[in-house]
Amino acid sequence: MRPYTYVLADSVAAATTRAGSANAYLAGGTTLVDLMKLEVLTPEHVIDINGLPFTGITVGTEGLHIGALERMSDVAEDPAVRSDFALVSQALELSASPQLRNMASMGGNLLQRTRCSYFRDPSMPCNKRNPGAGCPAMNGYNRAHAVLGTSDACVATHASDVAVALVAAEAALELRSSDGGRRVALEQFYRSPGSTPDVENDLKAGELIAAITAPLFPAGTRTGYLKVRDRQSYEFALTSVAVAVTLRGGVITRARLAAGGVGTVPWRLREVERLLSGRPATAATFEAAAAAAARDARPLRHNGFKPHLLRRAIVRALLDVTDTA
Numbered sequence: 001m002r003p004y005t006y007v008l009a010d011s012v013a014a015a016t017t018r019a020g021s022a023n024a025y026l027a028g029g030t031t032l033v034d035l036m037k038l039e040v041l042t043p044e045h046v047i048d049i050n051g052l053p054f055t056g057i058t059v060g061t062e063g064l065h066i067g068a069l070e071r072m073s074d075v076a077e078d079p080a081v082r083s084d085f086a087l088v089s090q091a092l093e094l095s096a097s098p099q100l101r102n103m104a105s106m107g108g109n110l111l112q113r114t115r116c117s118y119f120r121d122p123s124m125p126c127n128k129r130n131p132g133a134g135c136p137a138m139n140g141y142n143r144a145h146a147v148l149g150t151s152d153a154c155v156a157t158h159a160s161d162v163a164v165a166l167v168a169a170e171a172a173l174e175l176r177s178s179d180g181g182r183r184v185a186l187e188q189f190y191r192s193p194g195s196t197p198d199v200e201n202d203l204k205a206g207e208l209i210a211a212i213t214a215p216l217f218p219a220g221t222r223t224g225y226l227k228v229r230d231r232q233s234y235e236f237a238l239t240s241v242a243v244a245v246t247l248r249g250g251v252i253t254r255a256r257l258a259a260g261g262v263g264t265v266p267w268r269l270r271e272v273e274r275l276l277s278g279r280p281a282t283a284a285t286f287e288a289a290a291a292a293a294a295r296d297a298r299p300l301r302h303n304g305f306k307p308h309l310l311r312r313a314i315v316r317a318l319l320d321v322t323d324t325a
Contacts, residue, residue: 164266
């Protein structure tokens with residue numbers, strides 16, 4: 001780890017006026033400190049934002065509101081979140097380890113960097129770290145890499161579980177800077193790599209995530225989060241599916257689905273949603289809709305199983321939340 005200066009910010013203005021490429025923000029530090037130790041990130045200044053007023057967990061008539069500095073474990077254990085946003089609680093409890101969940105902030109989780117081993121190894125070229133250097137994962141070992149939203153410049157998978165659940169919940173982010181604030185849908189916040197994989201999201205210089213919001217689900221909505229991985233704990237998803245389906249008389253009137261572990265960003269499954277809407281909640285309906293999930297997939301040498309795994313995970317997640325035999 002290289003030397004750096006440490007600053008404790010006591011206001012949004014104090015934190016954001018210091019923004020720059022040589023600076024990094026510290027909340028829980030569970031990603032930042034790891035990457036600094038590896039010298040993947042080498043900030044000259046670390047700005048501690050834990051004193052900022054980005055806290056609180058509420059569920060009311062206007063929906064869910066989570067301060068970006070709330071710890072993952074606190075959100076997962078909140079009774080109102082468990083009751084009204086069970087898929088968010090489930091995604092959080094399937095993330096990382098209890099120790100990390102006790103430290104990691106919600107905003108930091110949404111901004112965590114990819115687990116691509118090439119990105120995390122400074123001795124290897126990587127377009128995310130050094131634009132134009134190349135992407136060795138294209139022809140290297142790529143079993144855990146993305147099959148959706150990829151480009152010739154990058155195939156790294158987005159790592160967050162709760163981001164997938166929040167995309168299915170149609171969540172939005174409240175962003176703050178010294179100039180004021182703005183709101184952006186979480187689905188639109190992330191950027192597929194294209195030719196600029198180093199630009200991962202819509203966060204501008206001097207902006208911080210202040211809060212996460214989501215509307216209440218319609219009455220009759222059933223939700224769930226399914227994670228498929230190589231082992232049952234402390235492992236990232238090979239694929240995951242967040243599901244929110246609204247039923248009336250055995251018919252799906254509304255469907256929201258998103259997938260993780262397969263995309264360069266949390267992947268909204270809009271065509272699957274369309275094929276489910278207005279259809280009976282049966283295994284045949286789920287199979288037919290899931291078939292559309294990976295039509296645009298670009299499998300690599302070692303991850304050709306992922307499109308099939310995604311389709312099966314979608315069916316299983318839908319069967320689970322609808323109690324369909």
